[in-house]
Amino acid sequence: MKTSEINALTAPTHYIESNGVSFAYRRFGKPSAIPLVGFQHFTGTLDNWDPIILDGLAAEREIIIFDNAGVGNSSGETPDNVLAMTNDAVNFIKALGITKIDVLGFSLGGFIAQYLGEQHPDLINKIIIVGAAPQGTKALHNFPQLIGRAQEKEPMEIFLYIFFTSSQESRNKGKAALQRLYSRTEDRTKAATDQAVMAQMKAITHWGTEKPSISLKKIPHPVLIIQGSNDEMMDSDSSYTLFKELPNAVLTYYPDAAHGSFYQYPEMFVNQTNYFLNN
Amino acid sequence: MKTSEINALTAPTHYIESNGVSFAYRRFGKPSAIPLVGFQHFTGTLDNWDPIILDGLAAEREIIIFDNAGVGNSSGETPDNVLAMTNDAVNFIKALGITKIDVLGFSLGGFIAQYLGEQHPDLINKIIIVGAAPQGTKALHNFPQLIGRAQEKEPMEIFLYIFFTSSQESRNKGKAALQRLYSRTEDRTKAATDQAVMAQMKAITHWGTEKPSISLKKIPHPVLIIQGSNDEMMDSDSSYTLFKELPNAVLTYYPDAAHGSFYQYPEMFVNQTNYFLNN
Numbered sequence: 001m002k003t004s005e006i007n008a009l010t011a012p013t014h015y016i017e018s019n020g021v022s023f024a025y026r027r028f029g030k031p032s033a034i035p036l037v038g039f040q041h042f043t044g045t046l047d048n049w050d051p052i053i054l055d056g057l058a059a060e061r062e063i064i065i066f067d068n069a070g071v072g073n074s075s076g077e078t079p080d081n082v083l084a085m086t087n088d089a090v091n092f093i094k095a096l097g098i099t100k101i102d103v104l105g106f107s108l109g110g111f112i113a114q115y116l117g118e119q120h121p122d123l124i125n126k127i128i129i130v131g132a133a134p135q136g137t138k139a140l141h142n143f144p145q146l147i148g149r150a151q152e153k154e155p156m157e158i159f160l161y162i163f164f165t166s167s168q169e170s171r172n173k174g175k176a177a178l179q180r181l182y183s184r185t186e187d188r189t190k191a192a193t194d195q196a197v198m199a200q201m202k203a204i205t206h207w208g209t210e211k212p213s214i215s216l217k218k219i220p221h222p223v224l225i226i227q228g229s230n231d232e233m234m235d236s237d238s239s240y241t242l243f244k245e246l247p248n249a250v251l252t253y254y255p256d257a258a259h260g261s262f263y264q265y266p267e268m269f270v271n272q273t274n275y276f277l278n279n
Numbered sequence: 280m281k282t283s284e285i286n287a288l289t290a291p292t293h294y295i296e297s298n299g300v301s302f303a304y305r306r307f308g309k310p311s312a313i314p315l316v317g318f319q320h321f322t323g324t325l326d327n328w329d330p331i332i333l334d335g336l337a338a339e340r341e342i343i344i345f346d347n348a349g350v351g352n353s354s355g356e357t358p359d360n361v362l363a364m365t366n367d368a369v370n371f372i373k374a375l376g377i378t379k380i381d382v383l384g385f386s387l388g389g390f391i392a393q394y395l396g397e398q399h400p401d402l403i404n405k406i407i408i409v410g411a412a413p414q415g416t417k418a419l420h421n422f423p424q425l426i427g428r429a430q431e432k433e434p435m436e437i438f439l440y441i442f443f444t445s446s447q448e449s450r451n452k453g454k455a456a457l458q459r460l461y462s463r464t465e466d467r468t469k470a471a472t473d474q475a476v477m478a479q480m481k482a483i484t485h486w487g488t489e490k491p492s493i494s495l496k497k498i499p500h501p502v503l504i505i506q507g508s509n510d511e512m513m514d515s516d517s518s519y520t521l522f523k524e525l526p527n528a529v530l531t532y533y534p535d536a537a538h539g540s541f542y543q544y545p546e547m548f549v550n551q552t553n554y555f556l557n558n
Contacts, residue, residue, distance in 0.1 A: 229522070248534050250531065250532065251531065252529065252531040252532075253519075254529060255525075255526070255528055256527070268558070271554045272554075279546065279547070
């Protein structure tokens, strides 16, 4: 297969060993000095990235997505705190021999992005944070209850409930996004185990209750923050708080959108993110 | 001169009569079904538009900028309220025989944009609002004092004080923007008269004290809101309030930026605005 034919739907899953963990990852796109590495949401795996977004970004740079320790097709145990997840991710990146990355962190991945910026500034070039919040965000105290309510629904409804608003237009865009997420038919990843689910739930809930220890003001990197108007899980307001704390952030809110804002406006997100990374 | 050679620096000033007012305007750019009409800030005239922004937008659509009644090179009296300014602007647009426009409203122009969306929905396609606020924004109670403090400074410092933050980087971008605003050397407009200054000051201050009468929730158009992180005049938070009230708005904040956020990031603004208008 030629490089140009490798895209989000066809990129093979590779594995690399680091610190006793076998990390599953996919790597494709236009070769670039600095690859963009994607960090996934609660229970999310390689297959939860929107192909439109991956291919739109891969047109201008190399993309690496991976399953963090204990998630999806990666081995090991999922830690119950964001700092340990960050350290696992850094081990993975170093195992690839990469010394500089751009970061795309979605939800839980956006928490890891904050640790990466503060604790590994030399490894990071630019950061994109979608649907996330700073430490101490009160809305996250209710994370287990929100997930509990979601789990009572049918599988498609869980996705729509978490990531989209209740408007018909948002739901329709959600159904289209879900189709895209399932348009890759072969070499798919395993779902998150109970261990991963429980550990990530603890980490996310704790992110909301813990006293902020990350000094966001010290993150020197350009940051692009994306959020929906109605993210109940993270509380949309908390992205504005994050923006005010970061010294060099651009913040964009999308209309009638919930936690999955970039699933709802993939082309706008690609345009904005490519501009942000290229300039 | 060929159409392609007409740009922000060379576009001649035309005049059209409507309702007893001779409106000064410039019109150029790629012919398009819907022109983008620019509405200026307090005391601003045809020459206060950033040439980088005008030419960046004109590459993809027709641009019309004008001096509203009593301002710059237009005759007549400047009204002391935003609604009457809106009516004057509509008279100008109708005199040109135009039935549908996109709106770019900066500061005071962003107030007019809100009236246009609510009272003239059929005339409007999309709206861009930069550095503005909804009615009732308390920060505007101090508008005369802020302008008073600015007037005590040297001319260049007035511009930097109003539109940029106190950081060296923001100030440097401000000096570059000021150079661009003076790079058109011929056929420049007259400065605002005392009558225009006093009437606009009253209108802007009243915008902050008046009870909201515009029903923002009824504005059906796609709106793009742009604001800086540190706009003291409008209070940056008020753009988030505006975003929450409007049913279909995208909101972007730029870092380390004050009231003149789009002067500071003209290329990012052009990329985002062209995407917004094209899609």
